[in-house]
Amino acid sequence: MAFFRKRGNKWEYRISYVDRRSGTTKETSKGGFKTKKEAQIAATEAESKINHFGFSENGNEKIDHYFQKWLETYKKPNVKPITYSLQERNVRLNILPRWRNYRLKDITRTEYQQWINELRDHYSEGTVRRIHSIMSAALTDAVFEFNIFRENPIQKIKIPKDNQNTSKVPYFSKTELGTFLTTVKEPVKNAKYNKSIQYYVLFNLMARTGIRIDEALALRWDDLDEAKKSLTINKTLVYPLNSSPYVSTPKSKQSDRTIKVDNTTMKLLKQQQTNREEIHYLYKNYRRSQDNLIFYQHDGRWLRTNVVRDYFKEICKRANLPVLSPHALRHTHAVHLLEAGVQIKYVSERLGHANMNVTADTYLHVTEKIEDDALSLYENYLQDS
Incomplete structure (x- = not known):
């Protein structure tokens, strides 16, 4: 009243x-x-x-204040630290710059849809879906947990889809990969630790196993079984913003896996062991890793993921190749396996995907080519009979 x-x-x-x-x-x-x-x-x-x-006085609450409370109450205690770090980063870098000064009750479906459309001009469909998922989850909790209003105002939002031609994953062809790895191997003049081969070994390992960058940087020597020529992937390196790095469990249950390593990669890893000793002898300030890490920086600690990404992009430029990210080596490995005729089930298990559908959807353009090649073989078989 x-x-x-x-x-x-x-x-x-x-x-x-x-x-x-x-x-x-x-x-x-x-x-x-x-x-x-x-x-x-x-x-x-x-x-x-x-x-x-159902607005209470909290309907006047600013978005930035609400998200701070929401992240602390409903996200931080209930999700893995790496997931929380990614969600907090998305809120800080994508959601708050646009909605920070809005009150909760000022959000309208039309204005929000316009913002989603604008995001698609700059980000992939998957990235926009992740941003929207966080925003929608927060406003759903505003309904059911905080009782701020009765319904989520951004329900049934439509995310513009990728065109088929733009949805292909970035990867190197066999020739491009060879050019990239040759460029990595070439010593950089006047580089501080130019006798180190660890980036050459690291990028080879990622390209020939498909492991993620944070899985590779968390590897210890006891994860390598030389007798069985296998590598156990059971942890991932997390580098949160403004905080100390730490090792966490893999991205998913399927990501916890043991994979076979080919002879070339085994030789490179042994060379890495030998080279580490040479580096400690040549550079007196190069400390040993106390955690038995395979890859580490000069002070003995984990390599920083952002430093590895920057170096990777620098190699791309130096080699006159498309400037991709280290994750492209994972895609490269998968594409090369599929093009070589390896069964998709094996590729899915090797990459640690949740199921084969993820693999098939991700590498649709490759699997379509495989189907076309299979039909061509079948037609040739019938014609020869």
Whole structure:
């Protein structure tokens, strides 16, 4: 129910309502209206929002304050640290710059859809879906956990899809990969530790096994079984913003795996062991890893993922290749396996995908080629009979 009073030359409304979360009676008010009629119109609109959406005073809460509370209460205690780090980063870099100064009750479906469309001009479909998923989850909790309003205002938002021609994963052809690895091997003049071969070994390992960069940087020598020529992937390196790095469990249950390593990669890893000893002899300030790491920086700690990415891109430029990210080596390995005729089930298990559908969908353009080649073989078989 709304009440009105005149304060000086201005009118004010005051609305009493029952907060659904606490069951207590609360009030909200607003003044500064020139006439009682203006105050009545504004009060009617406010009551309508309270009745329809269930806005309490938290409906006036700024988005940045709400997200800080939401992340701390519902995300940080309930998800893996690496997942929380990624979600917090998306909120900070993508959501808050656009919505920071909005109140929760100011978000409209139309304006939000326009923002999603704008994001698609800069990000892939998958990235935009991840951003939207975080925003939608936060507003769903505003409904069911915080009781701020009755329904999520950004339900049924449409994410513009990728065109088929732009959905191909980035990877190197066999020739491009050879050029890239040859360029990595070439010593850089005046580089501080130019006798080290660890980047050459690291990028070879990723290209010939398909392991992720954070899986590779977490590897220890006891993860390598020389007798069985296998590598156990059971951890991942997490480098959160403004915090110390740490080792976590793999991305998913399927990511915890043991894979075979080819002879060339085994030889390179043995060379890495020998080269480490040479590096410690040549550079007195190069410390040993206390964690028995395969790859580490000069102070003995984990290599920084952002440093590895920057160096990777620098190699691409030096080799006159498309500037990709280290993750392209994972795609490269998968594509080369499929093109070589390896069964998709094996590729899926080697990469640690949740199921074969993930592999098939990711490398659709390759699997389509395999199907076409298979049909050609079948046609030739029938013609020869």
